[in-house]
Amino acid sequence: MKIEDLFKLLKKYNIEELEGVKIEGDIEIEMEVGSSILPIIQALAQELGMAAYHLARASKILGYPVEQLFTEFVELPKEVKPEKAKPEVEELVRVEFKPYKVNYPGKINEVQLGATPKEGGTRKYSIKVGGERSLPFYLFDAEQKNLPVVTVDVFDRPVPFPKAVREHYEDVMNDPAEWARKVVREFGADMVTIHLISTDPLLDDTPIHEAVKVVEDVLQAVKCPIVVGGSGNKEKDPPLLEKVAEVAEGERVLLASATLDNDWERIANAAKKYNQVVLAWTQLDINAQKTLNRYLLKRVGLPENSLVMDPTTAPLGYGIDYAFSNMERIRIAALKGDADLAFPISSGTTNAWGAREAWMKESPISGDTSWGPRELRGPLWEILTGLTLALAGVDIFMMLHPASVAVLKEVISMLGGKVKESVDKDWLVVT
Amino acid sequence: MKAKSPLEIYRLLPQKNCGECGFDTCMSFAAHLLDRSAKPSQCKPLVEQAKKDEKARKKLQQIEELIAPEIAEVVIGKKEHAVKIGGEDVLHRHELTFYNPTAFFYDIPDTLDDKEIDERCSRVVEYKKFYVGKFLTIEGMAVRCVSGDARRFRDVAKRVAGYCRPMILVSFDANCMRSALEVVGEERPLIYAANERNWREFLRIAKDYGVPVVVRSKDLNTLKSLAVTFRKAGIKDIVLDPVTEPVGEGLRRTFERVIQLRRTAIYEDKDVAYPIMVTPISAWVIEGDDVEKAYWESVIAGIFIVKYADIMIFKSLEPWTIMPLVVLRQNIYTDPRVPVQVEPGLRKIGNPDENSPVMITTNFALTYYTVESDLTSAKIDCWLLVLDTGGICVEAAVAGGQFNASGVKKLMEETKIGEKVRHRYLIIPGLAARLKGAIEDETGWKVLVGPIDSGRIKGWLEQNWPPKNGNEP
Numbered sequence: 077m078k079i080e081d082l083f084k085l086l087k088k089y090n091i092e093e094l095e096g097v098k099i100e101g102d103i104e105i106e107m108e109v110g111s112s113i114l115p116i117i118q119a120l121a122q123e124l125g126m127a128a129y130h131l132a133r134a135s136k137i138l139g140y141p142v143e144q145l146f147t148e149f150v151e152l153p154k155e156v157k158p159e160k161a162k163p164e165v166e167e168l169v170r171v172e173f174k175p176y177k178v179n180y181p182g183k184i185n186e187v188q189l190g191a192t193p194k195e196g197g198t199r200k201y202s203i204k205v206g207g208e209r210s211l212p213f214y215l216f217d218a219e220q221k222n223l224p225v226v227t228v229d230v231f232d233r234p235v236p237f238p239k240a241v242r243e244h245y246e247d248v249m250n251d252p253a254e255w256a257r258k259v260v261r262e263f264g265a266d267m268v269t270i271h272l273i274s275t276d277p278l279l280d281d282t283p284i285h286e287a288v289k290v291v292e293d294v295l296q297a298v299k300c301p302i303v304v305g306g307s308g309n310k311e312k313d314p315p316l317l318e319k320v321a322e323v324a325e326g327e328r329v330l331l332a333s334a335t336l337d338n339d340w341e342r343i344a345n346a347a348k349k350y351n352q353v354v355l356a357w358t359q360l361d362i363n364a365q366k367t368l369n370r371y372l373l374k375r376v377g378l379p380e381n382s383l384v385m386d387p388t389t390a391p392l393g394y395g396i397d398y399a400f401s402n403m404e405r406i407r408i409a410a411l412k413g414d415a416d417l418a419f420p421i422s423s424g425t426t427n428a429w430g431a432r433e434a435w436m437k438e439s440p441i442s443g444d445t446s447w448g449p450r451e452l453r454g455p456l457w458e459i460l461t462g463l464t465l466a467l468a469g470v471d472i473f474m475m476l477h478p479a480s481v482a483v484l485k486e487v488i489s490m491l492g493g494k495v496k497e498s499v500d501k502d503w504l505v506v507t
Numbered sequence: 508m509k510a511k512s513p514l515e516i517y518r519l520l521p522q523k524n525c526g527e528c529g530f531d532t533c534m535s536f537a538a539h540l541l542d543r544s545a546k547p548s549q550c551k552p553l554v555e556q557a558k559k560d561e562k563a564r565k566k567l568q569q570i571e572e573l574i575a576p577e578i579a580e581v582v583i584g585k586k587e588h589a590v591k592i593g594g595e596d597v598l599h600r601h602e603l604t605f606y607n608p609t610a611f612f613y614d615i616p617d618t619l620d621d622k623e624i625d626e627r628c629s630r631v632v633e634y635k636k637f638y639v640g641k642f643l644t645i646e647g648m649a650v651r652c653v654s655g656d657a658r659r660f661r662d663v664a665k666r667v668a669g670y671c672r673p674m675i676l677v678s679f680d681a682n683c684m685r686s687a688l689e690v691v692g693e694e695r696p697l698i699y700a701a702n703e704r705n706w707r708e709f710l711r712i713a714k715d716y717g718v719p720v721v722v723r724s725k726d727l728n729t730l731k732s733l734a735v736t737f738r739k740a741g742i743k744d745i746v747l748d749p750v751t752e753p754v755g756e757g758l759r760r761t762f763e764r765v766i767q768l769r770r771t772a773i774y775e776d777k778d779v780a781y782p783i784m785v786t787p788i789s790a791w792v793i794e795g796d797d798v799e800k801a802y803w804e805s806v807i808a809g810i811f812i813v814k815y816a817d818i819m820i821f822k823s824l825e826p827w828t829i830m831p832l833v834v835l836r837q838n839i840y841t842d843p844r845v846p847v848q849v850e851p852g853l854r855k856i857g858n859p860d861e862n863s864p865v866m867i868t869t870n871f872a873l874t875y876y877t878v879e880s881d882l883t884s885a886k887i888d889c890w891l892l893v894l895d896t897g898g899i900c901v902e903a904a905v906a907g908g909q910f911n912a913s914g915v916k917k918l919m920e921e922t923k924i925g926e927k928v929r930h931r932y933l934i935i936p937g938l939a940a941r942l943k944g945a946i947e948d949e950t951g952w953k954v955l956v957g958p959i960d961s962g963r964i965k966g967w968l969e970q971n972w973p974p975k976n977g978n979e980p
Contacts, residue, residue: 165710168703169736173727173779176771216763392831393638395873397838400813401601408599432880433830440883441637448827452798456805460831463809464839487806490758498757501792504677506822507616507653 178217180411184208184418184471185380186222187353189267189328190301196326196351200299203266205384205471206420211407212469213491223492224466226473226481227267227303228259229426232282232290233274238435240454241477252290253297260298263478264485269303269332270294275316276307284316288323295324303355303474305332314339321346330422330472333357333386336368344376354378355422357386360398362405366416373416384420384472391428392461399423400468407469420471425484428461429454429476455479463487508596510573513537519566519573520550527551540574542844543596543606547571577773578817579781580607581719581744583647583697584673590646592746592817593782598773601843608840609811610818611832612649612675614788617656617663624663628670630824636833639872640849643833649699649820650687652678657686665690675699675721675820681708692716697818699784700748701737703729710740719744721784725752727764735778745781746818753789753807761785762810769815782817791822801828812836846898847872853922854879857888864972865924866934866957866964867892869910871900878961885965890927894918901938912945919950932974936961 186207191197203225210217212224234249244263248255252270259265272287274280291304304320306313317331321343331347332355334340340356347354356372358364365387372378387406390399403421410418428434434457439447447453458480462473466488475481489495510516516537523533528549530536539545547570548554556563580594590610597603613631615624628648635642648667652660657680664676664687674696676687684698700723701709713720722733722745734745749764765783772780790804801823808819812835823829841847851870856879868878870893882889894914896904904910915933919925931952935942937959947954955974958967 165707165736165740168706168729168732169739171728171732171735171778173731173767173771174776175727175767176774176776178770213759213762214766215759216767390873392838393834394876396835397600397841397843400839401599401843404599405601432884433834436884439637443635443642444637445634445826445829447830448825452825453827453830456802456827456831459802459806460809460835463806464813464835467810467813483802483806487758487810490755491762491810493756493759495755495759497755498752498760499754499793500752500757503751503753503786503789503792503820504651504653504679506614506788506791507618 175216178210178214180209180218180413182209182411182413182415182418184407184410184420185383187381187384187420189303189330189353191326191328191351195328197328198295198299199301199327201301202328203301208407208411208469210411212467215493220492222471223494224471224473224488225266226264226475226485227269228263228265228481229269229271229474229476230255230259230294231271231273232287233280235273237476238429238450238454240435240451241429244478253293256294256298256302259478260300263481265300265481266485267301267303267472268294268298269305269474271305271307272316272320273305273307275312276309277312278309279307284312284319287316288319291320291329292323295327301328301330303330303332303472310335310338314342317343318346321350321352324352325350327351328353328382330355330384334368334372336364336371340368340371341376344372344378347382348376348378353382353384355384355386356419358388360388360390360395360402362387362402362409362417365406366414369416369419380419384422385417386422386424389423389425389427389461389465391425391431391434392457392464393431393433396461396464400464403465403468403470421469422472422474423462423465423470425458425462425465425473425480426476428458428480431457433457455483459483466491508541508543508574508576510541513541516540516570516573519570521552521556523552525552540570542603543574543576547574576606577777577780578769579743579745581697581746581782583610583675583695583719583818585693585695588647588672589695590673595769595815595817596773598770598815600839604842604844605840607817608836609816610647610673611645611829611836612647612673612818612820613645613824614651614820614822615648615663615667616651616653617660618653619663621666624666627824628667628672632670632672634824634826634829636830638834638837639847639876643837645829645833647673647675649675649677652676652680652683652687655680655683657683661686661690664696668694673697677820679705681705681712684709684712688712688716688718692718695719697721697746699723701733703733706733706736710737710742713737713742713744714740719746721746721748723748723750725750725760725764727767727779730768731776731779734781738778746784747779747781748784748786751786751789751807751811753793753803758807762814765811765815783815784818784820785811785816786820787811788820788822801825804828805832808832809835813839848895848898849875849893851893851895851918853924853927854891854893856882856891857886859888859890859927861927861929862973863889863928864934864968865890865892865928865930865932867894867915867918868936868961869894869896869899869901869904871896871898871904874900881961881964887965887968890924892918892922892924892933901936905939905942910939910942912942912949915942915946916949919952930974 184206188202188204190199190202204222207221230252232252248258256268274282275287306316330353334343334354335357344354356368387402406417434454455477462484517534520533528536557567576594576596578593578595581592583590591607592610594607634645650664650667660683668691676696677699678684697719700721702723724730752761787804787808791800805828849870849872896909933952934955934957940956943954
């Protein structure tokens, strides 16, 4: 208790000076016996027990019989340790932490990709995505049966890759089937995406009947579920994907993609007829996603277990904030009960390689600290793009670099509760 | 924050619409207080009144309480390099925005020699990454007592303080901590950390020096108990470290602890409503080479930049690990309510001269940087006009009228582009094709409609530049 505090306290009771008491130092208080300070001290004591206590203690030192004065309203500590001016906290205030519970009414639809012979296809295994009842990896809210999976990109013609990527694919670039085998065998891909980009009228304009042969080759080469992508040409993709659906009948291939400005009806009808899955692609717009989903479900009658969404992946540094919040909003809306959005989410994580920070040799901007070796930063750019969106709710990652695939799969399995081991060493021992 | 409507704040304001706060009306001011774009101290009349009048003082205090963020805000360091952490109000950035970006601190063990210490500190102080119109930087140093020698720890703390950046002092030993605080206590370092064993001494230290303090425990009951005990003893500047376990089930548990702490704090339990610390440096206890460890450190950081860490300690000072993390942090903490814009004006791409093409785009940061990056990547020398569309992309700005002929003319006059080139050709984005006639009429320049995607600009220029039948110099 300092003098200023005492004055503050007194001010509160509109007393300029404590009548009959002269205050000179921290605890040197002179008091005239017989003066009418009782009500004031009483007030002080009620306001703050310690103030009165200090006053009393001070007075006691000076030899005044204050105990009698105080006993009615202040409980004086029995033992006073004069060397400790302030009371110490001796015991931890034991309290319990009660985590806030969240239960969402909604559930994401479960979608099966690939089909085994028993299920009407030729895959060695099928994969289920979706089924979430909570935010991603919130295992304390709800069980997460299906963890996100990674599908690795394969192209039907050589593509100009950044150096860090090229060195891993140079040997298979002219052979999509071999390429597919490599990503499964060596890079741990759960699935393979074959992009039929050569069908683009501005590239090779490969005829549809020829392009789908590559799909058949890949289905032969690997036994995992596959994704088939078009070139993004809005006229050619629908008939192309229709044909793909036909030649891969029953395989539950993910057809990429139906969009609001291509013939989504044709793609979805083919998927329905030949038992495939449709990827519904919109561009960073939750309402557009809702609209497209409704068209596919209500107008075409695509089953709820055959739809996956691609709400667009803007990579780290180039709009990932939009992509992240868009996906997070979609997922939360779905969990809160919006049935139009309750579908697994796919991310074109490979887009990360579009960021110059991922592939450029060095910063073009003077003033930048050196960016460091691109062989190391490129994969990290892809990992962090994927990881960020994993936390927004992505179920399928379309990826490119083997190191990125390996690291992202590892962190997913850990957050998903599949790795029981831990390291118990404290970081304070790091040297 | 407690306030849900500007009305709750408005009723406490003078309601005189004097405008001294910089807003036209008290109601508008209240709305800005609510979205945290204004501070109560901007209301000069109320502040003045509060100096004399108890009632006004109470009102001011009530306003402060109404708009206080859900998570306490803690300041580390002093003056211009002080860093604010915490102060968050929401769990998801789209609900409002995140406010104080995760602060990055870098490990300085006191067992390094002085030269190594200087080298690491310099790296922290000098790090810069240009991004959306400004340089991103990293915040400070975590001086860690590994030597166990109080004097060495003190000397290193003093040396690091010379770099004028916020600091964390790391030691569980009260003597070492006091020794360092004797020389740098004035700098308001964050002290790390009070745990179940040393908390009495650390509570004393935090009070004696008036410094913010980390309380640390894997057990959330204990962590909360520590926070409550410190708070009851009058310490407000508390940071929670629920302990970062780097891999496997430990990492999952860490994730759970961090989420539970923040979610519970936002929704109902103010006893844990403090900033959260995560230590990606924990990755360095795993087996592997330095690259693997640095990768994993970045992964841990990535998870918790997205999910609620307010402050972090790192080991890796490699630019290839720092860069993606400062960019991720920038993206996650960008205010989603504000369109991301760049300065309008004229940009030189490469080394343009009087014969180089002139192009125009919008000041929507994503558009601008995409165009700029495409032009740079294609090694095109040109002049790029950046039109102020209020941060809206080309397509929407053409539709909404922010991209219009008179705006283009004004920009061309302000930037004096006509004096920089001898030709009179302006290349506009393909998505703005319908403005061709209007811009030609307004400016007198010939307008060429470029590709829809700036990624195709190189091929387009090969076909269309220099213009075949124009007024060539």
